[in-house]
Amino acid sequence: MLRVELDQLQAGMKLALPVRCRHSYKILLNAGTVINEEHVQRLKELNPADVYIFSPHFMDDPAQELYREAVSSMDDIFQEVISGNKVDVSRVKQVVNGIVERLKIHDQILVQLARLNDADSYSVSHCVNVCIYSLFIGSNLNLRNEQMQLLGLGALLHDIGKLYMPESLLRKGGKLSDREFSIIKDHPLIGYRSLEGTDTPEEVGDIVRDHHEKCDGSGYPYGIGGEKISFLTKIVSVADIYDAVTSDRAYRPRMLPHEGMEILLANCSAGKIDPQVVKLFTRKVVTYPPGCTVRLNTGEIAKVVESKALSWRPKVVVKKGNRVKFVDLAANPTVFISQIIDIE
Ligand SMILES: [Fe+2]
Missing domain, CATH: 1.10.3210.10 (Hypothetical protein af1432)
Incomplete structure (x- = not known):
């Protein structure tokens, strides 16, 4: 389940929890509702309290x-x-x-x-x-x-x-x-x-x-x-x-x-x-679990392949066309994670 901002809300997402009015706490949409375009527009107008959807990853x-x-x-x-x-x-x-x-x-x-x-x-x-x-x-x-x-x-x-x-x-x-x-x-x-x-x-x-x-x-x-x-x-x-x-x-x-x-x-x-x-x-705590997709400060998109709890600098793989490059961030101090894109 993920909390999403209203500008991230899209048709096809399924509500994990009821959406409530920010002020009266009345339920506006029930849990389990699959959001359509009309819902998206209406919710943006109503500016409700938190919206939670089922995460496809979990x-x-x-x-x-x-x-x-x-x-x-x-x-x-x-x-x-x-x-x-x-x-x-x-x-x-x-x-x-x-x-x-x-x-x-x-x-x-x-x-x-x-x-x-x-x-x-x-x-x-x-x-x-x-x-x-x-x-x-x-x-x-x-x-x-x-x-x-x-x-x-x-x-x-x-x-x-x-x-x-x-x-x-x-x-x-x-x-x-x-x-x-x-x-x-x-x-x-x-x-x-x-x-x-x-x-x-x-x-x-x-x-x-x-x-x-x-x-x-x-x-x-x-x-x-x-x-x-x-x-x-x-x-x-x-x-x-x-x-x-x-x-x-x-x-x-x-x-x-x-x-x-x-x-x-x-x-x-x-x-x-x-x-x-x-x-x-x-x-x-494993900060970047294997399977996590990240952006590096080099601009490259990489996938974490090995992560140790003690290390905040995991091993990642970068794909460039048909070529695959492994980078151990622990051994490359000038390369670091600048953004998390997705977690599998
Ligand atoms: Fe507090």
């Missing part, structure tokens, strides 16, 4: 199906919260369990799905992506089941406070004013308070409240640092930053996976995020 894939179900469930759960109800923690737990089970079989595929599903900071996909990245880190750290549950719940709910923020601010293109930013900075505390009266474990509340705190004390809302931030929160912070920088924003295009990793390393060197978490994440 059609019928169980990991893709799980991703679709997770986004759909979280969408329902958040709609209930927007309607004035408390979050249904038992339903969120079911989503976490599904992701934990699937990660045991398809960890890299789920991580690639998270990366492909470019997510606005306010979107449901962002919460699901952060959950996948967090649980991927957790499983590689061999966290116990109980800890994985807490981690997954905290990751899915980390931005629940944004449901109470003015949408005009969340979707604003360009830089926020100081006043606007101070409003946005309230979302961790508002989210934390919204969990009062639910059976959310304390550790999950800590993640929601502290996910923008930094190890050096430079974060918000309280500027706590070091050991005062729980380890589970530190995992979610890394996942949150990675998903944010590798997704398009109104004010900047997305970064490539290896650039996202470099941002994590820079934040780590500056003492802002946890080194153990960053080391594990940057070593375990």
